[in-house]
Amino acid sequence: xxxxxxxxxxxxxxxxxxxxxxxxxxxxxxxxxxxxxxxxxxxxxxxxxxxxxxxxxxxxxxxxxxxxxxxxxxxxxxxxxxxxxxxxxxxxxxxxxxxxxxxxxxxxxxxxxxxxxxxxxxxxxxxxxxxxxxxxxxxxxxxxxxxxxxxxxxxxxxxxxxxxxxxxxxxxxxxxxxxxxxxxxxxxxxxxxxxxxxxxxxxxxxxxxxxxxxxxxxxxxxxxxxxxxxxxxxxxxxxxxxxxxx
Numbered sequence: 001x002x003x004x005x006x007x008x009x010x011x012x013x014x015x016x017x018x019x020x021x022x023x024x025x026x027x028x029x030x031x032x033x034x035x036x037x038x039x040x041x042x043x044x045x046x047x048x049x050x051x052x053x054x055x056x057x058x059x060x061x062x063x064x065x066x067x068x069x070x071x072x073x074x075x076x077x078x079x080x081x082x083x084x085x086x087x088x089x090x091x092x093x094x095x096x097x098x099x100x101x102x103x104x105x106x107x108x109x110x111x112x113x114x115x116x117x118x119x120x121x122x123x124x125x126x127x128x129x130x131x132x133x134x135x136x137x138x139x140x141x142x143x144x145x146x147x148x149x150x151x152x153x154x155x156x157x158x159x160x161x162x163x164x165x166x167x168x169x170x171x172x173x174x175x176x177x178x179x180x181x182x183x184x185x186x187x188x189x190x191x192x193x194x195x196x197x198x199x200x201x202x203x204x205x206x207x208x209x210x211x212x213x214x215x216x217x218x219x220x221x222x223x224x225x226x227x228x229x230x231x232x233x234x235x236x237x238x239x240x241x242x243x244x245x246x
Contacts, residue, residue, distance in 0.1 A: 006030060006168060012152040016175070021049050023153045023172035024136065028054045031168065033133040035060050037125075038086065039071075040203055041192050042138025042173050042181055044078055048190050049172075050136070051082050060087040060128055064120035065096065066205035074193040081191050089124040096120065106207060113208060113223050120205075129160045134168040140181070141174055143202070143219060178218065 015023050027034060028050065035058035036046055050057040061075055079086050099107070099119055108116045129135060139151050157169040173181065178201075185192055195203055199211030201218035212221040 008154055008156050008168065012154045015153050018153070020046070020172035020176065021053070023170060024049050025053055026154070027134060027136055027170040027172070028057070031134040033131075034058070034135065035087075035128075035132055036136040037061070037138075038075075038078065040138060041185060041190075041196065042140065044190050044192065045181055045184050046136055046138055046172060047078065047082060047084070048184075048188055051084070057084065058087070059084055060089055062121050062124055063088050063090055064205050065091065066120065066207060068193075068195060068203070068206045068209070070194045071203065074191070077191045087128075089128055091120045091124050095123070108208065108223075109225060112226060126160055129157075129167055130165065132167065134170065136170045136172065138173055139171045140176055140178070142177055 011026065015026060024046065036043060036050060038044065038047060038059050038061045047057065047059060063072075075086060075088070078084075096119060099116065103111075135157075141151050151171050151174045153172060153174045154168065154170050157167040161167045184190065193200070193203055199213075200209060200221060201212055202222050203209050204222055208223055210221050210224060212218060
């Protein structure tokens with residue numbers, strides 16, 4: 001199916017009540033030039049499902065240079081477990097060097113995480129997505145009620161599409177809960193980041209992630225010094241593409 005034939009709105013409504021493997025099959029049957037974005041537990045669930053449909057599924061991951069040691073070990077564990085290649089993306093060294101030299105290593109504690117995330121995550125992701133027709137993410141509606149409650153199972157990517165490049169985005173786990181994700185992980189022996197055993201739920205860069213207490217929402221462990229309503233790094237946005245002032 002070509003992108004011109006892909007009716008995003010109709011399929012979003014049709015597949016909203018379908019199970020994640022069905023949404024994934026739609027994605028992989030519809031697009032050859034597609035990849036899964038991998039960083040956390042949800043993404044490995046998608047990899048596990050996808051390899052049963054297309055063993056040679058393409059996977060990419062963002063290395064910001066500030067990840068936990070356990071996260072780097074996790075990336076290799078997934079690579080080995082599924083015998084897949086993982087395209088690891090890196091930020092532009094010149095941009096990182098300029099930020100660190102001008103503002104230090106922890107400027108985000110004073111002026112917010114958007115600039116650092118823009119350089120280390122958003123720009124490398126935009127560069128990758130410009131080469132794809134579609135991508136698959138592990139977003140769930142209940143991860144952040146303030147920013148993700150309206151996430152459909154399939155959409156036109158409002159952040160990374162452009163006038164000459166429409167990008168389709170699949171969110172097969174949109175309607176799943178954290179409990180369903182972890183039930184799947186345990187049932188199917190899916191690898192997971194060892195930090196989950198230490199109270200970490202939503203895991204990002206080491207300086208910006210901490211464990212959460214009982215009954216805290218999972219996103220409270222991310223950028224905890226900032227307002228509750230802005231806990232997104234720019235990778236998932238329905239608004240215009242994120243810029244970093246460069």
